[in-house]
Amino acid sequence: MFESTNIDYLEQENDDQVDILPDSDHIHVNYGYISSFLRIILGLCASLIGTGQISTFLAGRIHLVCSMFTTFFYSACFQPFLMHWIWSQKGWMKKAIFLETGVSVQDFGGNLVVHLSSSLIGTIGILIVSFLHLMIFRKIYNYWTIVRCFQGGLAGTIAVAAAVELYSHLESIAVAAVVSVLFFFVSILIHNSALEDNSNLIASHLIGSFIASFMCPIVAHRANFNSNKKIHILWQFICICVVLAVTAVFAWLIFLIFALSKLLRNKEEVLNHRRATILQKFLPKKGAMERLFMIDSKTDHIVPGESSRRQYVFDKTTNTDNIKVSVSV
Numbered sequence: 412m413f414e415s416t417n418i419d420y421l422e423q424e425n426d427d428q429v430d431i432l433p434d435s436d437h438i439h440v441n442y443g444y445i446s447s448f449l450r451i452i453l454g455l456c457a458s459l460i461g462t463g464q465i466s467t468f469l470a471g472r473i474h475l476v477c478s479m480f481t482t483f484f485y486s487a488c489f490q491p492f493l494m495h496w497i498w499s500q501k502g503w504m505k506k507a508i509f510l511e512t513g514v515s516v517q518d519f520g521g522n523l524v525v526h527l528s529s530s531l532i533g534t535i536g537i538l539i540v541s542f543l544h545l546m547i548f549r550k551i552y553n554y555w556t557i558v559r560c561f562q563g564g565l566a567g568t569i570a571v572a573a574a575v576e577l578y579s580h581l582e583s584i585a586v587a588a589v590v591s592v593l594f595f596f597v598s599i600l601i602h603n604s605a606l607e608d609n610s611n612l613i614a615s616h617l618i619g620s621f622i623a624s625f626m627c628p629i630v631a632h633r634a635n636f637n638s639n640k641k642i643h644i645l646w647q648f649i650c651i652c653v654v655l656a657v658t659a660v661f662a663w664l665i666f667l668i669f670a671l672s673k674l675l676r677n678k679e680e681v682l683n684h685r686r687a688t689i690l691q692k693f694l695p696k697k698g699a700m701e702r703l704f705m706i707d708s709k710t711d712h713i714v715p716g717e718s719s720r721r722q723y724v725f726d727k728t729t730n731t732d733n734i735k736v737s738v739s740v
Contacts, residue, residue, distance in 0.1 A: 454491075454494060457490065457494065457521055457524055457525045458486040458490060460521075460525050460526075460529070461485060461486065461490055461524075461525045461528065461529035462482045462485060462486050462529070464525075464526070464529040464530055464533060464612060464616060465481065465482070465485065465529050465532050465533045465536070466478070466482070467533070467610050467612060468530075468532075468533025468534065468536055468537055468608070468610075468612060469481075469533060469536045469537070469540065471677070471679070472540055472676065472677065472679075472680045473536065473540060473669075473675055473676060473677060473680070474669070474674045474675060474676060474677050475677070476669075476674045477666075477669040477674050477675050480665070480669070481532075481536075481665060481666075481669075484661075484665060485529070485532065485661075489528075489658075489661050490524065490525075490528065492657075493523065493524045493528060493654065494524055497516055497518050497523055497524055497650070497654075498518070498524065504516040504650045504653075507646070509642060509645075509646045510639075510642050510645075512639045512642045512643075514642060514643055514646040516646065516647060516650040517573060517574045517577065517624070517627040517628065517631075517647060518573065518624065519572060519573060519574055519575055519576055519577075520569065520571075520572025520573050520574075520575060521572070522569065522570075522572065522573040522620040522623055522624045523620070523624055523650070523651065523654050526569060526616040526617075526619075526620040527616070527617065527620040527621060527624065527651075527654060527655070527658070528654060528658045529616070530612050530613060530616035530617035530620065531617055531655065531658045531659060531662065532658060532661070532662040533612060534608075534613055534617060535659065535662040535663060535666060536662065536666055537606065537607060537608065538606075539663075539666045539667070539670060539675070540666075540675060540676060540680060541605075541606070541607060558611075559594075559595055559598050559599075559611065562594065562598070562611050562614075562615050563591040563592075563594045563595050563615075564591065565615060566590050566591055566594040566614070566615040566616075566619040567586075567587030567588065567590050567591040567594075568587065569590075569615065569616065569619055569620060569623065570586050570587055570589075570590035570591075570619055570620075570622070570623035570626070571583045571586055571587050571623075572623075573620070573623040573624050573626075573627055574627040574631055577627065577631035578630065578631055579632070582630050582631065582632070585630065586623065586626055586630055589622075589626075590619050590622055590623055593618065593619070593622060594611075594614045594615055594618070594619055597613070597614040597618050598611045598614040598615075601613050601614055621651065621655075624647065624651050625647060625648060625651060627647060628640065628643040628644045628646075628647045629644055
């Protein structure tokens with residue numbers, strides 16, 4: 412048997428309402444239109460939330476043309492495919508026979524369609540835009556600890572929404588607690604790195620949605636999950652990997668196209684990119700992972716703003732001459 416999720420209950424509820432309505436000539440209600448209207452509203456909300464999260468990642472950094480086309484292609488071309496695969500009754504992820512067992516991917520709250528896909532696109536966009544900026548270190552602010560507490564609650568809510576119709580009360584509390592605690596440590600790791608994610612969307616939406624989606628068939632003990640549980644877990648994992656793969660390919664293609672056409676960064680980001688390129692020549696060479704994660708409280712940081720700019724002096728010695736270079740950033 413297949414599981415019923417957020418799209419199924421619309422049709423079931425409409426059928427029940429038609430049965431209980433009195434037979435009267437004065438009542439003419441077409442519940443098919445209501446169901447279609449609710450589906451349109453659901454799709455629009457998913458599109459708005461997804462594009463909003465991408466904009467939160469890249470706001471003020473990418474070119475207006477890149478922002479417009481990314482929003483259009485995501486909401487009009489890419490996300491509808493995910494909606495059809497995962498939410499539609501005809502989607503191959505929604506209803507399938509896998510290892511002689513009827514399986515269905517669980518995504519009641521849009522973790523895969525909305526949160527995982529949009530946060531992954533935003534993360535890839537940051538990595539491409541900030542490829543040379545990974546050497547620019549940010550200061551670690553103490554007040555983020557309080558903010559993380561509120562965002563941890565949001566991460567727990569998003570996690571439970573992945574299969575809220577399947578979880579019991581204790582299971583919902585357990586899932587929310589695990590994802591919230593995991594969010595706290597991942598947010599510290601991201602904040603201590605050179606990766607710019609001021610809204611903690613990577614920890615709350617990307618990592619949280621991935622863990623929450625994978626926990627659905629593991630934690631839930633209702634319906635057909637009690638039989639052939641390993642097959643359901645494997646199918647859920649396969650669907651998550653497919654969503655991650657197609658989203659990553661889509662994001663890399665669209666951002667690389669705009670990078671090659673020199674329409675990826677806005678004017679301020681182009682200026683910052685040039686500064687980083689010049690500064691890179693006078694800094695010790697480091698690998699990408701070392702520049703991204705090898706940061707501690709003693710690491711020098713560069714904070715935007717006129718009053719906080721400092722002048723760094725680097726000594727560069729060659730075999731033929733001694734050159735002392737002063738670089739202002």
